[in-house]
Amino acid sequence: MLGGLVKTTMSDRDDFPERVKRIVAQRAAYFCSRPECRNLTLGPHSDPEKALSNGVAAHICAASPGGPRFDPTQTEEERRSLDNAIWLCHSCSDLVDKDEQAFPKEVLREWKSLHDKFISDSGGVPQLPDITVRTLEGLVMPPRGPATIRGKDISLFREHELLIVNHNSRLIYWLTCRIQFPESIITHRIVENPAGSSFDCKPDSMQLVASATGSGSVSVTGGLRPALNYILASDTLPPRSRLNIHFLSTASENSSDYYMSGLGSESLMNYVLGQFQYPLLGEYIPRRFLLPLNFEPERRVITSLPCEDYDGSRSIIHRETWP
Numbered sequence: 001m002l003g004g005l006v007k008t009t010m011s012d013r014d015d016f017p018e019r020v021k022r023i024v025a026q027r028a029a030y031f032c033s034r035p036e037c038r039n040l041t042l043g044p045h046s047d048p049e050k051a052l053s054n055g056v057a058a059h060i061c062a063a064s065p066g067g068p069r070f071d072p073t074q075t076e077e078e079r080r081s082l083d084n085a086i087w088l089c090h091s092c093s094d095l096v097d098k099d100e101q102a103f104p105k106e107v108l109r110e111w112k113s114l115h116d117k118f119i120s121d122s123g124g125v126p127q128l129p130d131i132t133v134r135t136l137e138g139l140v141m142p143p144r145g146p147a148t149i150r151g152k153d154i155s156l157f158r159e160h161e162l163l164i165v166n167h168n169s170r171l172i173y174w175l176t177c178r179i180q181f182p183e184s185i186i187t188h189r190i191v192e193n194p195a196g197s198s199f200d201c202k203p204d205s206m207q208l209v210a211s212a213t214g215s216g217s218v219s220v221t222g223g224l225r226p227a228l229n230y231i232l233a234s235d236t237l238p239p240r241s242r243l244n245i246h247f248l249s250t251a252s253e254n255s256s257d258y259y260m261s262g263l264g265s266e267s268l269m270n271y272v273l274g275q276f277q278y279p280l281l282g283e284y285i286p287r288r289f290l291l292p293l294n295f296e297p298e299r300r301v302i303t304s305l306p307c308e309d310y311d312g313s314r315s316i317i318h319r320e321t322w323p
């Protein structure tokens with residue numbers, strides 16, 4: 001009797017308690033949960049003492065009979081529960097209630113679960129991929145095509161591994177890198193390529209069929225095309241995928257110039273400079289990064305430092321076409 005009395009005198013609607021409204025908004029970080037919208041639902045009011053809210057805890061299945069997506073099998077408690085709530089902006093909330101056919105409960109549940117993932121992924125900003133460069137012991141790639149590796153080659157050439165790992169739970173788009181090593185790159189080999197992504201790896205500068213003779217008496221002939229820098233461009237890197245490329249390099253005549261590129265100096269000479277894009281609030285946002293490389297001239301060994309966000313403030317030297 002009491003239940004009936006309460007319902008008739010107050011409301012027939014199973015409205016959400018304040019606690020549910022607050023938690024569903026906080027879980028959504030106050031962004032509208034409709035993937036095509038994701039508008040922020042909080043903002044400044046023209047009155048400097050007030051904030052404006054444009055969000056609503058919407059019912060996935062209506063609060064009362066006859067309402068959109070009403071489910072008669074739900075109990076009153078289920079209707080008022082967090083599970084039945086989705087955070088939307090006012091216009092998206094109107095939209096889903098006016099066109100029940102286009103927005104059935106399955107669609108709203110899908111939005112909610114996508115939005116949970118979106119927010120737990122730092123609001124959609126993916127982490128920088130793990131990028132490392134290291135010089136390998138010995139050589140795996142024969143410097144001259146399928147020929148065998150001779151002892152002499154080992155002293156002339158160096159093989160370096162570039163490994164890129166996307167450890168995010170989401171795709172990153174249009175990853176491009178400019179790779180500038182202390183030694184000229186002769187050739188490269190793709191060791192690991194994520195399924196479903198395509199990419200291109202080629203010299204940035206004009207290619208030369210050149211001989212690099214000099215004090216080091218390094219002879220590079222027979223179609224080997226040393227390049228100072230390489231460009232790597234991929235369309236997508238799937239979640240938890242790895243891209244592994246080996247580069248074969250040789251010391252060049254004027255490489256001593258490049259050796260002074262110590263990390264202690266103000267400008268950085270050896271590095272991987274790149275960017276990728278990620279979708280956020282309906283746009284693709286670029287994020288630039290810089291991987292500084294250290295070089296030990298005596299052993300001719302490259303090691304990478306931690307990858308960092310690049311805002312252009314750090315001075316880097318862009319080497320031009322060789323020689």
Ligand SMILES: [Zn+2]
Nearest residue numbers: 032037089092
């Ligand atoms: Zn919206």
